[in-house]
Amino acid sequence: MGYSQASKAQTHQRVVQAAAAQFRQNGIDGISLADLMKELGLTHGGFYKHFGSRDELVAEAIDYALEDSEQTMRELLFKGGKPNLARYLKTYLSETHRDSRATGCSFTALAGDVARKGEALQTAMAEQIERNLELVGEALDQVRPDQRRNQALLLLSTLYGALMMARTVGDSALSREILRSVRDVLLAKVNAVPDARTRSRAD
Amino acid sequence: MGYSQASKAQTHQRVVQAAAAQFRQNGIDGISLADLMKELGLTHGGFYKHFGSRDELVAEAIDYALEDSEQTMRELLFKGGKPNLARYLKTYLSETHRDSRATGCSFTALAGDVARKGEALQTAMAEQIERNLELVGEALDQVRPDQRRNQALLLLSTLYGALMMARTVGDSALSREILRSVRDVLLAKVNAVPDARTRSRAD
DNA sequence: ATTTGTGGATGATGATCATCATCCTTTTTC
DNA sequence: GAAAAAGGATGATGATCATCATCCACAAAT
Numbered sequence: 447m448g449y450s451q452a453s454k455a456q457t458h459q460r461v462v463q464a465a466a467a468q469f470r471q472n473g474i475d476g477i478s479l480a481d482l483m484k485e486l487g488l489t490h491g492g493f494y495k496h497f498g499s500r501d502e503l504v505a506e507a508i509d510y511a512l513e514d515s516e517q518t519m520r521e522l523l524f525k526g527g528k529p530n531l532a533r534y535l536k537t538y539l540s541e542t543h544r545d546s547r548a549t550g551c552s553f554t555a556l557a558g559d560v561a562r563k564g565e566a567l568q569t570a571m572a573e574q575i576e577r578n579l580e581l582v583g584e585a586l587d588q589v590r591p592d593q594r595r596n597q598a599l600l601l602l603s604t605l606y607g608a609l610m611m612a613r614t615v616g617d618s619a620l621s622r623e624i625l626r627s628v629r630d631v632l633l634a635k636v637n638a639v640p641d642a643r644t645r646s647r648a649d
Numbered sequence: 650m651g652y653s654q655a656s657k658a659q660t661h662q663r664v665v666q667a668a669a670a671q672f673r674q675n676g677i678d679g680i681s682l683a684d685l686m687k688e689l690g691l692t693h694g695g696f697y698k699h700f701g702s703r704d705e706l707v708a709e710a711i712d713y714a715l716e717d718s719e720q721t722m723r724e725l726l727f728k729g730g731k732p733n734l735a736r737y738l739k740t741y742l743s744e745t746h747r748d749s750r751a752t753g754c755s756f757t758a759l760a761g762d763v764a765r766k767g768e769a770l771q772t773a774m775a776e777q778i779e780r781n782l783e784l785v786g787e788a789l790d791q792v793r794p795d796q797r798r799n800q801a802l803l804l805l806s807t808l809y810g811a812l813m814m815a816r817t818v819g820d821s822a823l824s825r826e827i828l829r830s831v832r833d834v835l836l837a838k839v840n841a842v843p844d845a846r847t848r849s850r851a852d
Numbered sequence: 853a854t855t856t857g858t859g860g861a862t863g864a865t866g867a868t869c870a871t872c873a874t875c876c877t878t879t880t881t882c
Numbered sequence: 883g884a885a886a887a888a889g890g891a892t893g894a895t896g897a898t899c900a901t902c903a904t905c906c907a908c909a910a911a912t
Contacts, residue, residue, distance in 0.1 A: 493870090493871090495888080495889060499871085555761075558760060561750075565819060568817060571817045575814060576823065599811075599831060607811070608802075610809060614774045615778060620775050627798075631803050657859065691859095694863085695859060696860095698860075853912100858908090867900090868899080873892105874894100876889105877890085880888105
């Protein structure tokens with residue numbers, strides 16, 4: 447029955463992944479279906495064999511992007527035994543991450559678009575933020591349990607805001623200052639709790 | 650010579666103001682020139698008597714939006730003598746502000762779009778952020794002078810991130826929690842320095 | 853009052869897009 | 883191997899836009 451068995455599912459997934467990257471890089475309306483398919487060596491016609499509409503792809507791609515970012519977050523926070531909040535902070539507020547829009551934090555890349563689009567996307571975002579809060583909360587194991595959610599909320603707000611600022615001012619001295627300054631303050635706070643003498647070296 | 654003297658400048662300004670609101674509400678690409686002019690009771694044809702291109706309007710409108718937000722910030726921080734950081738925080742993290750996209754904080758409304766658009770807009774944003782840092786720094790008069798810029802950077806990051814989150818999850822319990830939680834933590838910190846006993850009453 | 857310059861209106865034009873109908877081609881099943 | 887089912891290609895359609903040429907109507911200058 448036409449083409450190889452697994453190939454349809456594979457193509458579908460390739461479209462979703464390419465869209466997840468493009469939407470983060472250029473915005474949800476920033477790429478046409480034709481260009482997206484072309485990127486995969488396909489033409490625009492086949493698109494509707496995989497998705498009922500553009501919106502359907504948008505929903506799938508954003509789910510994929512959110513899961514992708516969650517996976518990265520989880521690895522940075524927990525890989526190798528004990529929670530490693532410092533590693534997450536350093537990576538999140540790095541220039542590399544600032545410049546990796548297509549593969550980096552999906553919240554910062556998509557928040558502006560999602561806030562204006564349908565309620566469905568906002569619900570997906572809300573659920574993801576809940577999961578992120580839980581993950582960060584778990585990593586805040588030196589914080590009083592009843593303060594973990596508040597602190598996680600505060601930390602994520604700061605990280606998201608700092609990254610958005612650093613991206614919005616382009617690659618400038620100010621951009622680097624934002625990343626460095628916020629990162630150092632947060633690292634100092636993290637290190638202060640378990641062992642005040644383990645300070646972060648610059649960079 | 651055609652229509653009243655001041656009327657052209659007035660129309661020009663009305664277009665800029667309407668665009669500043671629409672771009673914040675619906676995104677820079679979220680409204681067509683025809684719809685924008687219609688909003689003012691005009692037709693699309695006259696547009697090019699006022700602007701050389703759409704991009705020219707975008708630049709002007711964003712400058713206007715940024716100045717508008719700076720003015721609001723300045724008033725909240727400094728009106729009535731002494732710096733009033735608490736008033737600014739409360740207003741910024743209110744549900745009213747969350748729901749006032751078209752007239753509220755221009756950074757959060759435009760950051761996503763600007764990060765993807767030309768360098769010119771990013772430079773305008775960078776300059777505005779510098780001014781905002783200065784204003785907040787001035788208001789941090791209980792902080793050691795050499796720490797004011799770092800603290801201002803941290804505070805703005807947190808505010809921007811929290812508002813973006815609150816907007817991205819729609820009008821939900823989570824949205825209200827984000828605003829309340831971040832606001833209370835920040836207010837507690839602000840109040841802790843000058844007078845530890847002046848705690849904020851909820852809301 | 854007539855002339856003239858200009859703001860605004862009307863109506864193209866060409867580009868970009870999402871969507872869909874139709875055709876081609878390959879792979880699986882019998 | 884022949885038939886058929888479905889993925890993918892081609893091409894069309896209708897909508898939306900930015901931009902521009904042309905026209906109209908009014909206000910200022912004479």
